Amino acid sequence: xxxxxxxxxxxxxxxxxxxxxxxxxxxxxxxxxxxxxxxxxxxxxxxxxxxxxxxxxxxxxxxxxxxxxxxxxxxxxxxxxxxxxxxxxxxxxxxxxxxxxxxxxxxxxxxxxxxxxxxxxxxxxxxxxxxxxxxxxxxxxxxxxxxxxxxxxxxxxxxxxxxxxxxxxxxxxxxxxxxxxxxxxxxxxxxxxxxxxxxxxxxxxxxxxxxxxxxxxxxxxxxxxxxxxxxxxxxxxxxxxxxxxxxxxxxxxxxxxxxxxxxxxxxxxxxxxxxxxxxxxxxxxxxxxxxxxxxxxxxxxxxxxxxxxxxxxxxxxxxxxxxxxxxxxxxxxxxxxxxxxxxxxxxxxxxxxxxxxxxxxxxxxxxxxxxxxxxxxxxxxxxxxxxxxxxxxxxxxxxxxxxxxxxxxxxxxxxxxxxxxxxxxxxxxxxxxxxxxxxxxxxxxxxxxxxxxxxxxxxxxxxxxxxxxxxxxxxxxxxxxxxxxxxxxxx
Amino acid sequence: xxxxxxxxxxxxxxxxxxxxxxxxxxxxxxxxxxxxxxxxxxxxxxxxxxxxxxxxxxxxxxxxxxxxxxxxxxxxxxxxxxxxxxxxxxxxxxxxxxxxxxxxxxxxxxxxxxxxxxxxxxxxxxxxxxxxxxxxxxxxxxxxxxxxxxxxxxxxxxxxxxxxxxxxxxxxxxxxxxxxxxxxxxxxxxxxxxxxxxxxxxxxxxxxxxxxxxxxxxxxxxxxxxxxxxxxxxxxxxxxxxxxxxxxxxxxxxxxxxxxxxxxxxxxxxxxxxxxxxxxxxxxxxxxxxxxxxxxxxxxxxxxxxxxxxxxxxxxxxxxxxxxxxxxxxxxxxxxxxxxxxxxxxxxxxxxxxxxxxxxxxxxxxxxxxxxxxxxxxxxxxxxxxxxxxxxxxxxxxxxxxxxxxxxxxxxxxxxxxxxxxxxxxxxxxxxxxxxxxxxxxxxxxxxxxxxxxxxxxxxxxxxxxxxxxxxxxxxxxxxxx
Numbered sequence: 001x002x003x004x005x006x007x008x009x010x011x012x013x014x015x016x017x018x019x020x021x022x023x024x025x026x027x028x029x030x031x032x033x034x035x036x037x038x039x040x041x042x043x044x045x046x047x048x049x050x051x052x053x054x055x056x057x058x059x060x061x062x063x064x065x066x067x068x069x070x071x072x073x074x075x076x077x078x079x080x081x082x083x084x085x086x087x088x089x090x091x092x093x094x095x096x097x098x099x100x101x102x103x104x105x106x107x108x109x110x111x112x113x114x115x116x117x118x119x120x121x122x123x124x125x126x127x128x129x130x131x132x133x134x135x136x137x138x139x140x141x142x143x144x145x146x147x148x149x150x151x152x153x154x155x156x157x158x159x160x161x162x163x164x165x166x167x168x169x170x171x172x173x174x175x176x177x178x179x180x181x182x183x184x185x186x187x188x189x190x191x192x193x194x195x196x197x198x199x200x201x202x203x204x205x206x207x208x209x210x211x212x213x214x215x216x217x218x219x220x221x222x223x224x225x226x227x228x229x230x231x232x233x234x235x236x237x238x239x240x241x242x243x244x245x246x247x248x249x250x251x252x253x254x255x256x257x258x259x260x261x262x263x264x265x266x267x268x269x270x271x272x273x274x275x276x277x278x279x280x281x282x283x284x285x286x287x288x289x290x291x292x293x294x295x296x297x298x299x300x301x302x303x304x305x306x307x308x309x310x311x312x313x314x315x316x317x318x319x320x321x322x323x324x325x326x327x328x329x330x331x332x333x334x335x336x337x338x339x340x341x342x343x344x345x346x347x348x349x350x351x352x353x354x355x356x357x358x359x360x361x362x363x364x365x366x367x368x369x370x371x372x373x374x375x376x377x378x379x380x381x382x383x384x385x386x387x388x389x390x391x392x393x394x395x396x397x398x399x400x401x402x403x404x405x406x407x408x409x410x411x412x413x414x415x416x417x418x419x420x421x422x423x424x425x426x427x428x429x430x431x432x433x434x435x436x437x438x439x440x441x442x443x444x445x446x447x448x449x450x451x452x453x454x455x456x457x458x459x460x461x462x463x464x465x466x467x468x469x470x471x472x473x474x475x476x477x478x479x480x481x482x483x484x485x486x487x488x489x490x491x
Numbered sequence: 492x493x494x495x496x497x498x499x500x501x502x503x504x505x506x507x508x509x510x511x512x513x514x515x516x517x518x519x520x521x522x523x524x525x526x527x528x529x530x531x532x533x534x535x536x537x538x539x540x541x542x543x544x545x546x547x548x549x550x551x552x553x554x555x556x557x558x559x560x561x562x563x564x565x566x567x568x569x570x571x572x573x574x575x576x577x578x579x580x581x582x583x584x585x586x587x588x589x590x591x592x593x594x595x596x597x598x599x600x601x602x603x604x605x606x607x608x609x610x611x612x613x614x615x616x617x618x619x620x621x622x623x624x625x626x627x628x629x630x631x632x633x634x635x636x637x638x639x640x641x642x643x644x645x646x647x648x649x650x651x652x653x654x655x656x657x658x659x660x661x662x663x664x665x666x667x668x669x670x671x672x673x674x675x676x677x678x679x680x681x682x683x684x685x686x687x688x689x690x691x692x693x694x695x696x697x698x699x700x701x702x703x704x705x706x707x708x709x710x711x712x713x714x715x716x717x718x719x720x721x722x723x724x725x726x727x728x729x730x731x732x733x734x735x736x737x738x739x740x741x742x743x744x745x746x747x748x749x750x751x752x753x754x755x756x757x758x759x760x761x762x763x764x765x766x767x768x769x770x771x772x773x774x775x776x777x778x779x780x781x782x783x784x785x786x787x788x789x790x791x792x793x794x795x796x797x798x799x800x801x802x803x804x805x806x807x808x809x810x811x812x813x814x815x816x817x818x819x820x821x822x823x824x825x826x827x828x829x830x831x832x833x834x835x836x837x838x839x840x841x842x843x844x845x846x847x848x849x850x851x852x853x854x855x856x857x858x859x860x861x862x863x864x865x866x867x868x869x870x871x872x873x874x875x876x877x878x879x880x881x882x883x884x885x886x887x888x889x890x891x892x893x894x895x896x897x898x899x900x901x902x903x904x905x906x907x908x909x910x911x912x913x914x915x916x917x918x919x920x921x922x923x924x925x926x927x928x929x930x931x932x933x934x935x936x937x938x939x940x941x942x943x944x945x946x947x948x949x950x951x952x953x954x955x956x957x958x959x960x961x962x963x964x965x966x967x968x969x970x971x972x973x
Contacts, residue, residue: 328561369599383635389628390635395559398624401672402562413672417665424661425654428638436642436650479561 008074014066014130015073016058017087021094021123024051025116032112041111045102048115052095052122059087059126063481068488075194077130078262080488085331085481086129086258090251093338094122097247099460100346103353104243106155114154118247121147125255132266133193134183137259141179141223144255145172148248152240164239171232172222179219185212186267195267204270213268217278220263224256225305226282226312227289234293237305242352245301246345249308250338257315257330265322265489272322280320280412286313287419294426300348300359303426304341307385310419311337314400317412321403327486329399332479336384336392336471343464344381347374350457361433368434371453375434377461382427384468387420392471392478399479496539496552497568500578501616503532504585508608511601518600522593525604529586532611536582543575548961550621550684551575559624563680567621573743573813573959577618577736580820583944584732585611587937588725591828594933595835597644597723606636610729617737623671623681623745627664630701630741633734634660637726645721652721659714663704670697674749683744688751695750695757702746705738706794709768719787720840724831727783731790732824736816739797743812747801758802762888765802766895768795773902777909781840782830785910786823789866792899793819799896800881806960808884813959814952815877818865818945822874825862825941829855832934833914836927842910847919852929856915858938865945867907868900873945876952 012019024047031044063084072079097118106114121144128140149172153165187193189208190201203209218229225233237245264275290310297303315337318329351359351367351374368375384391387398397416404412471478507528511521543551553569570578589607597603613636616629634657642653674694675681689695704711719727747754754761772791779785793815800812832855833848834840849856868874878900886893930938948954 388635389631394628394631398668398672401669402676405673405676410673413669417669420665421658421662424657428657431638432642432650432653435639436653475559476557476561479559483561 011072011079014062014077014079015127017055017062017084017091018123018126018130020054020058021051021091021119021126024048024054025120025123028112028116028119032110032116035112037108041108044112044115045098048119049095049098051119052091052098055122055126056088056091056095059084059091063088063485071132076133076136077127078132078488079130081485082258082262082331082488083130085485086254086334087126089254089334089338090122090125090129093247093250093254093342094118096342096346096460096463097243097251099456099463100246100342100349101243102456103454104241104349105353106241107157110154114151117147117151117154120144121151121247122251125251128255129258131259132195134187134195134198135193137263138176138180138183141219142176144252145176145223148244148252151244152236152248154244155241158239158241160239161241164236167239168232168236175219175222175229178215178222182212182215182219185209185215188212195263198267199269202270204268205274209268210271210274213271213275214278216263217260217275217282220256220260221282223252224260224312224316225253225309226316227286227309228282230286230289230309230312233309234302234305237308238299238301238358242301242345242349246342246349249304249341249345253308253312253315253341254334254338257312257319257334261319261327261330262489264319265491269490276320276322276407279316280409283313283316283320283412284415286310286316287415291419291422295422297426298360298362300361300364300430301345303361303430304344304348307423307426308341310423311341311385313419314397314416317409317416318400318403320409320412321407322491323403323407324486324491325399325406326403327489327491328479328482329396329403331482331485332392332399332471333396335478335482336396336468339464339467339471340381340384340391340393343377343461343468344385346457346461346464347378347381350374350454353454361429364430364433365437366434368431369438373458374461377465378434379431380465380468382430386424386427390472391468392475393468394472395475494552494554496535496542497570497619498554500532500535500539500582501568501612501619503535504528504608504611504615508605508612511608512605514601516601518596521600521604522596525608526586526590526593528608529582529589529611533582533586536579539570540575540579543570543572545572545958546961548572553621562675563682564624564675565622565682566625567682567684568616568619568625569621570619572961574618574740576813576817576955576959577740577820578615580736580817581611581614581618581733583941584729584820584824585614587824587828587941588728591725591831591934591937592723594937599643603640603644606640610636610640614733614737618740621683623675623683623686626683626745627668627671630667630737631664633737634664637730637734640726641718641722644723644726647721648717649721652717655714656718659704659711663701663711666697667701670694683749686749688749690750690752692753692757695746695753698741698746698750699757699761702738702741703764705741706735706798707738707791708764708794708798709771709791710764712768712772712791715787715791716784719790719827720781720783724827724834727787727831728824728827731787731827732820735790735794736820739794739801739812739816742798742801743809754802755804758804758888761798761802762885762892765795765798766892768792769799769899770895770902773899773906776906777902779842779906781842782833782845782910782914783827783840785842785906786826786830789903789906790819790823792903793823796878796881796896796899799885799892803881803884803888803892805884805887807880807887810956810959811877811880811882811884814956815874815881817955818874818877818948821941821945821948822862822866825858825938825945826866828938828941829859829862832930837920837922837924839922841922842913843920844922845914845920846917846923847915848923848927849915850919852927854930854935858930858935858942859911859915861942862938862945863907863911865949867904871949873948873952876949876956880956
């Protein structure tokens with residue numbers, strides 16, 4: 001009798017941010033075959049945007065209606081403010097990514113699949129950040145990763161896109177395998193999958209736990225593109241269609257860091273002295289490698305890729321701090337970071353569509369004068385990434401340093417300060433490229449005439465500017481939200 | 492209304508900047524709007540000065556609003572008497588520079604004027620912020636418009652100049668940020684009026700390095716020559732006249748009062764560096780090949796002199812330092828603007844190619860002469876008053892500092908007179924065309940008010956030196972130090 005199998009109670013509402021997106025994915029796949037070609041592009045973009053907005057709204061409601069420390073669906077997922085806030089950010093990033101994607105030159109016949117994959121990736125991430133056991137963790141990871149592998153390689157006309165997808169797939173698979181192997185070791189010694197019960201099983205400092213922990217950290221660091229697990233990042237970011245890069249750089253970072261923090265503090269609290277050291281080391285390597293390598297790049301997407309590695313380093317400082325201030329710092333940092341990263345890649349996408357060639361520091365010349373809005377926006381994003389005032393990036397760095405000081409890791413502050421000094425060169429180098437040289441001086445000609453300013457992309461960039469600057473002035477309300485979210489973690 | 496004065500002084504130019512940036516005005520009107528805003532700003536400052544109670548050592552026109560209560564950071568602004576004078580110098584110099592930029596018709600006017608106005612707001616913010624984090628935000632915000640102003644409107648070597656400038660500034664300010672984070676968390680608040688003294692040498696050094704770079708102080712002045720030479724003349728005027736003062740103000744407002752014992756322990760180091768800046772800067776100014784070179788190295792020397800006054804740790808030195816900060820703001824701004832005016836006529840600042848410009852150009856000759864004479868601290872001038880107070884103050888530390896300071900004043904006479912005669916007198920230089928005009932009405936409108944301010948201060952220097960710290964002077968600032 002089938003009825004003998006006990007079904008767990010399913011809290012559908014807890015799953016709603018993820019379900020909203022995955023159902024849109026399903027609809028989009030039908031659109032891909034059923035809708036006439038003329039309406040396919042606007043319809044699928046509209047549906048995807050609607051899906052992300054729905055997920056955004058659900059996540060906000062979920063955030064308001066979730067108590068800390070509750071799990072749902074037979075303890076497979078968390079229903080708390082930490083994951084709900086992350087879902088808000090993820091859905092917001094996804095919605096902006098749709099705005100950026102709309103005018104991307106891509107083959108029309110697969111456009112619905114593009115948006116289907118985007119929403120599927122978003123759904124996977126929304127699920128991933130709720131994971132409360134090693135099984136759901138891995139499931140979520142693979143779910144969004146596979147969507148992203150395809151997204152990276154989706155533009156077969158774009159030189160390097162396929163190659164980037166392949167690289168991402170191979171290295172990503174390696175990362176996933178590492179995570180899986182680590183999970184297996186931890187399961188082997190504790191006999192538990194759920195994070196809480198792993199902690200309760202009490203096998204800390206056991207060799208198998210430690211090796212498993214190290215492998216889990218490595219697997220998650222692949223996704224966070226923290227050095228030395230970042231090898232795929234520059235190539236994948238450069239090769240992928242720019243809107244995809246924008247989405248990856250913000251959303252993947254959000255998902256990976258939120259989950260990393262959660263796994264470490266819920267499943268391995270007793271090994272804290274081990275993993276804080278490891279995370280601190282990864283943070284420093286990321287800061288060093290990301291910033292130094294960025295100095296040598298000419299391609300703007302590569303510069304931003306290395307910059308995203310260094311930002312992973314900054315946020316990992318907050319993780320290494322392993323205190324309430326650190327969790328608050330990471331959650332807050334992600335808000336302006338997601339906006340700046342999306343926005344910066346959006347500006348790159350606009351320039352790319354204008355010129356028809358990859359954007360380098362060289363052909364960025366004159367952008368600031370030709371497109372004043374995009375110029376000022378890019379300027380804002382660069383200052384924000386540098387951690388200058390008048391942008392939320394400043395408070396992000398400030399909080400991360402404060403957390404490090406609170407945890408007694410003063411040398412992480414020193415590392416962060418030195419890294420920021422180095423990063424000034426390339427962030428301001430982009431501003432220099434946009435403003436200090438005339439396009440005419442370098443004889444750049446737009447390919448096929450300058451396209452009209454794109455309304456949707458500009459709207460996306462405007463949202464990013466508002467979030468970047470707004471998170472400076474309205475820092476307290478955002479910190480309150482981040483504080484509430486962080487209180488869900490056992491810190 | 493009084494509570495809002497400081498906030499208005501900060502945000503009026505910022506609002507003006509936004510309007511200028513957004514309204515699609517032609518060049519002339521964008522410039523006149525910006526000039527108007529900067530003059531209204533001066534008007535607000537005059538209002539503030541007339542309402543200011545100089546008998547009190549308290550913070551005035553203060554306003555506080557919650558900002559980041561999680562870490563006890565707030566929007567807290569207000570003015571002490573010495574802040575008021577520095578704000579005054581800022582508004583006057585910025586107005587002169589904006590009017591000058593309008594008069595010579597800078598390209599890309601909307602961007603240019605909006606950045607100049609933003610810069611005004613940021614500098615006023617630095618001088619009035621009473622929250623450490625807010626101070627840092629304004630301190631960094633100054634760099635944003637400056638970077639673009641130099642990089643876009645600067646001379647041929649501007650790319651390299653901005654790079655050097657930014658590297659120095661960012662290194663300094665990030666060291667300061669690290670200090671701020673640690674100091675603020677230790678104190679549990681970032682409110683400057685509530686933060687108690689700290690005894691940490693590292694934190695002190697983090698602040699001092701940042702301020703010494705901005706001031707600039709030997710050996711952290713490496714950014715000075717290229718930046719001041721490649722900037723547009725009026726931006727150089729702002730940089731050396733006002734922005735440098737932000738560093739000195741930081742020493743006065745933060746480094747000394749918040750680290751009284753450490754500052755006292757390190758005073759010898761600071762005094763030595765100040766002396767070296769003074770003598771070395773003067774010698775460089777004396778040997779500088781161009782007009783701007785003379786002015787820019789004299790800024791280094793003057794910064795050294797002011798630091799001597801600050802680290803004298805007594806009433807005389809501090810009064811003199813504040814007076815000299817305002818003096819130098821006006822003098823250096825005037826001289827850089829004059830250098831710009833000369834360069835526009837001769838397309839060079841090389842002293843070897845200049846000369847004989849006094850002949851047939853009485854206005855230029857008079858203005859350069861007057862400013863130069865005040866700059867070299869001739870008795871009865873306001874700089875004489877300022878330098879005399881500083882020397883008298885630092886003499887009490889040890890007579891040797893006084894002797895070094897006096898040497899600096901002698902050297903000032905040497906370099907200033909050399910520059911004056913190389914521009915105005917001697918034979919007519921090859922780069923000076925017969926047709927080069929005297930100062931035009933617009934240019935006079937820019938420099939004459941600055942010179943008038945200097946002359947007025949020369950008549951009554953006590954206006955500032957006697958009204959910089961309220962009644963209880965040093966004890967109000969650095970009570971603990973003896």
